[in-house]
Amino acid sequence: MTPVNIVGMAALKELDVIAVTDHNSCKNCPAVMKLAEAYGVLAIPGMELTTQEEVHVVCLFEELGAAMDFDAYVYEHLLPVPNREDIFGRQLIMDEEENILGRVEKLLINSTDIAFDRIFDILKGYDGVMVPAHIEKNANSLLANLGFVPPDSRFGSFELKDMKQLHRVAGENPYLKGCRVITNSDAHYLADIHEPVNTLHCQEKSIKGVLAALRN
Numbered sequence: 135m136t137p138v139n140i141v142g143m144a145a146l147k148e149l150d151v152i153a154v155t156d157h158n159s160c161k162n163c164p165a166v167m168k169l170a171e172a173y174g175v176l177a178i179p180g181m182e183l184t185t186q187e188e189v190h191v192v193c194l195f196e197e198l199g200a201a202m203d204f205d206a207y208v209y210e211h212l213l214p215v216p217n218r219e220d221i222f223g224r225q226l227i228m229d230e231e232e233n234i235l236g237r238v239e240k241l242l243i244n245s246t247d248i249a250f251d252r253i254f255d256i257l258k259g260y261d262g263v264m265v266p267a268h269i270e271k272n273a274n275s276l277l278a279n280l281g282f283v284p285p286d287s288r289f290g291s292f293e294l295k296d297m298k299q300l301h302r303v304a305g306e307n308p309y310l311k312g313c314r315v316i317t318n319s320d321a322h323y324l325a326d327i328h329e330p331v332n333t334l335h336c337q338e339k340s341i342k343g344v345l346a347a348l349r350n
Contacts, residue, residue, distance in 0.1 A: 135324065137165040138232050143324050145173040150330070151344060153178040153318075155192050157242045158212055160205035161227045167198055168230040178341050182267060183208060183253065184245045190267040190274045191253055192293060194348065196341050200260040207256075211246040250280065254288045263345045268295040268320065270303050283309045290350030291316055314350045 137154075144152045152175060154166045163179040170177030179201035180194040195201040216239055217225050225238040248256070253264050266276040269292050276283065276292075291314040294300060304310045319328035336343040 135322070136232055137162055137169055137228055137230060139324055140327075141166060141169040141173050141175060141177070143327050144170075144175050147327060148330055149175060149327075150339065151176045151178065151334075153180045153192070153194055155180040155182040155194075157182050158184055158208055158244070158246065159225075159238060159242050160195075160201040161238065163198060163201055165228055165230045172230075176339060176341065176344075178344060181205065181208065183248070184243075184274070185250045185253065186245055186247050187250055187279050188245045188274055189250050189276050189279045191250070192265040192267050193253070193257060193262050194265070194345055195260060195262045196345055197261065200262065204257075204260045204262065208246060208248070209240065211248050212240050212242070213244040213246070215241045215244050217241045250276070251284055251286070263291075263348050264289050265316065265348060266292045268293055270294055270296060270299040277303070277307070283307045285309070290314060291348045293317060295320060314348065316348070 140154065154163060154177065156162060158181065160179055160181050167177045167179060178194050179198045180192060183191045183193050185191060195204065222241060225242055227235045227238065229235055257264050266289060269276045272278050287309060292310060293316050297317050300315060316334065317332060319326055321327045334344065334347055336347045
């Protein structure tokens with residue numbers, strides 16, 4: 135799952151738009167975006183943030199600079215547990231030619247001390263969009279970890295892993311009926327990257343256009 139292979143597979147499958155959202159990190163977004171431009175794929179810089187409640191939230195940004203600023207903010211709020219490469223594997227930072235630029239020292243699969251109810255306001259300062267991830271899953275999801283959708287929520291989109299669960303999930307959580315629902319490959323391996331079967335209606339094919347649709 136190097137930047138070259140991810141973007142190359144996306145191009146091979148003729149995907150129009152991808153987002154790379156590593157756990158609690160945007161550090162490989164610069165390489166991905168350079169490669170995506172060369173391959174003719176639109177790449178959105180992002181992160182899959184883990185809140186203090188261990189809820190996964192996809193965070194997407196209009197600008198790479200804002201994503202990297204958010205990356206620095208999140209790293210300061212990530213639990214200070216060092217990565218054990220012999221257990222969890224390497225956490226590499228790579229460039230577009232697959233040179234290793236460095237390693238992330240803190241364990242990225244840990245949680246941060248950022249509460250779920252703060253994310254919307256924090257992301258406004260970075261022109262970012264929040265999308266609660268795989269909310270029907272039994273772990274690391276809004277519904278599993280919090281047990282409900284907070285009534286003061288302001289997110290406009292949420293993500294389902296299994297779209298067959300949509301009617302049940304929305305029926306049990308009325309807030310979600312006013313949101314856009316998306317599904318994606320959530321790929322941790324190259325073979326898991328979806329074929330171009332899902333679509334998102336946008337005013338324009340740009341990062342700004344995609345994020346406008348997700349803000350709903």
